[in-house]
Amino acid sequence: MGNIINKLKNLEKENIIEFFRFKKFSSWIEIKNYLYANSLKGVINLTGENKKEFFNFNTVKLMILSLKNYVKSLSKKSEILFVGAGSGILEYEDKIIDEYLPQELENKNIIYLASAHYPEKLIKYKNYISENKIIIYSFWVAPLRKIISKILKPSLPVDKIENLLSKHINEFNMKSIINHHKKFIANYYIYKILFAPFKFKKAYVVSAYTNSALIAVLKEKGVKIIEIQHGFVGPMHRGYNYSIKSKLLPTPDMIYVYDKFWKKELVDAGYFNEKQIIINNRKKYSMVKKDLNIFDKKFIVFTGQGGFYDKISILLEKSNDFLLKNDIYFIYLPHPNEINKDLSFLEINKNIKVLKNKKYITEQYIYDSIAHISVYSSCHFDAIHYKNKTFVLDVLKDNPLNYYINKYPDKFISIKNIKEIY
Numbered sequence: 001m002g003n004i005i006n007k008l009k010n011l012e013k014e015n016i017i018e019f020f021r022f023k024k025f026s027s028w029i030e031i032k033n034y035l036y037a038n039s040l041k042g043v044i045n046l047t048g049e050n051k052k053e054f055f056n057f058n059t060v061k062l063m064i065l066s067l068k069n070y071v072k073s074l075s076k077k078s079e080i081l082f083v084g085a086g087s088g089i090l091e092y093e094d095k096i097i098d099e100y101l102p103q104e105l106e107n108k109n110i111i112y113l114a115s116a117h118y119p120e121k122l123i124k125y126k127n128y129i130s131e132n133k134i135i136i137y138s139f140w141v142a143p144l145r146k147i148i149s150k151i152l153k154p155s156l157p158v159d160k161i162e163n164l165l166s167k168h169i170n171e172f173n174m175k176s177i178i179n180h181h182k183k184f185i186a187n188y189y190i191y192k193i194l195f196a197p198f199k200f201k202k203a204y205v206v207s208a209y210t211n212s213a214l215i216a217v218l219k220e221k222g223v224k225i226i227e228i229q230h231g232f233v234g235p236m237h238r239g240y241n242y243s244i245k246s247k248l249l250p251t252p253d254m255i256y257v258y259d260k261f262w263k264k265e266l267v268d269a270g271y272f273n274e275k276q277i278i279i280n281n282r283k284k285y286s287m288v289k290k291d292l293n294i295f296d297k298k299f300i301v302f303t304g305q306g307g308f309y310d311k312i313s314i315l316l317e318k319s320n321d322f323l324l325k326n327d328i329y330f331i332y333l334p335h336p337n338e339i340n341k342d343l344s345f346l347e348i349n350k351n352i353k354v355l356k357n358k359k360y361i362t363e364q365y366i367y368d369s370i371a372h373i374s375v376y377s378s379c380h381f382d383a384i385h386y387k388n389k390t391f392v393l394d395v396l397k398d399n400p401l402n403y404y405i406n407k408y409p410d411k412f413i414s415i416k417n418i419k420e421i422y
Contacts, residue, residue, distance in 0.1 A: 026248035027184035058119035086117030187213030209239025216250035231378035234265030236400035256280035299329035
């Protein structure tokens with residue numbers, strides 16, 4: 001994956017950003033995400049669970065509730081927009097909170113948007129969504145985008161794009177690239193209409209690189225945009241390592257990061273300067289309790305990725321006797337995209353457990369564990385935060401984490417066997 005990052009950067013140096021121009025901006029960030037995900041096809045699931053999981057009766061109820069909240073928001077006359085993530089809404093100590101909502105926005109008059117998450121989970125928080133007038137915008141944007149995209153006929157220099165891509169990328173689908181360009185344009189028009197009644201001066205956005213059309217509309221309106229860190233950032237992330245600084249790229253003005261580690265990484269990526277990066281402590285880190293005993297014995301925690309099952313099965317088979325002999329639990333925490341998958345095949349002995357229903361937040365399990373293992377997960381960095389060490393299962397060629405393994409060899413440790421953590 002390090003190779004694909006470099007290839008994408010080389011494409012930027014050859015002015016591919018200009019080829020995807022639309023009005024004052026370029027859809028390149030959207031295209032770049034597609035090319036990156038396409039390079040990992042069959043390895044890591046970056047596109048989420050089956051779309052059918054998102055369209056059911058609960059979706060309809062959330063769509064209606066969101067529409068009502070949008071209408072109610074029209075009278076708020078707020079100058080602040082918060083674009084969060086549905087996955088950040090959770091229950092903590094019998095209260096519903098949003099882990100991404102900055103403390104400075106709590107109890108403020110804001111227009112509150114959140115991206116879609118599994119409807120059966122979000123519907124549990126309908127009172128919180130209603131009270132805070134949260135608009136789950138993805139449930140409306142996705143179907144509207146599909147309709148608009150069908151009628152769009154954008155003009156692109158297809159031959160030039162194909163020739164340039166062929167120099168750097170082994171496999172791509174031009175039809176898919178055009179569809180992603182159309183997706184950007186459709187999203188642009190939807191957000192243009194959605195935000196038309198409001199006079200925002202400032203916007204806080206979770207994961208700006210996956211919301212590039214939304215960012216484009218806000219920048220066009222002259223809104224100051226602050227991105228809130230979601231997962232890892234830095235030189236090995238396609239959303240933060242652009243080779244050139246172009247006004248065509250709809251990127252945020254500032255980024256809130258979790259700690260000094262991430263500020264350094266983002267500065268090292270070279271696109272954002274030090275003044276644009278602000279340390280704003282992660283809310284979830286304050287939610288971890290220091291005196292819990294989650295299980296009756298020591299445990300290793302493995303955070304899932306939505307794949308690599310054959311490799312993980314081999315790891316567990318090799319570690320079977322070790323886990324039993326030392327009476328250690330191996331706790332597999334599924335990625336949100338794995339919640340509806342049957343992963344019982346991993347439980348080859350009584351000490352191996354797949355936790356479909358977590359009692360605590362993921363960070364709590366990492367904090368209480370004797371070690372954290374994964375292949376390619378943002379949870380590696382939570383382990384660094386709490387334990388100053390994480391273990392990377394060596395099963396992925398060109399893993400972006402190789403960058404961190406080489407840069408911080410005492411913190412990011414590559415392993416092939418569980419015994420190596422001791």
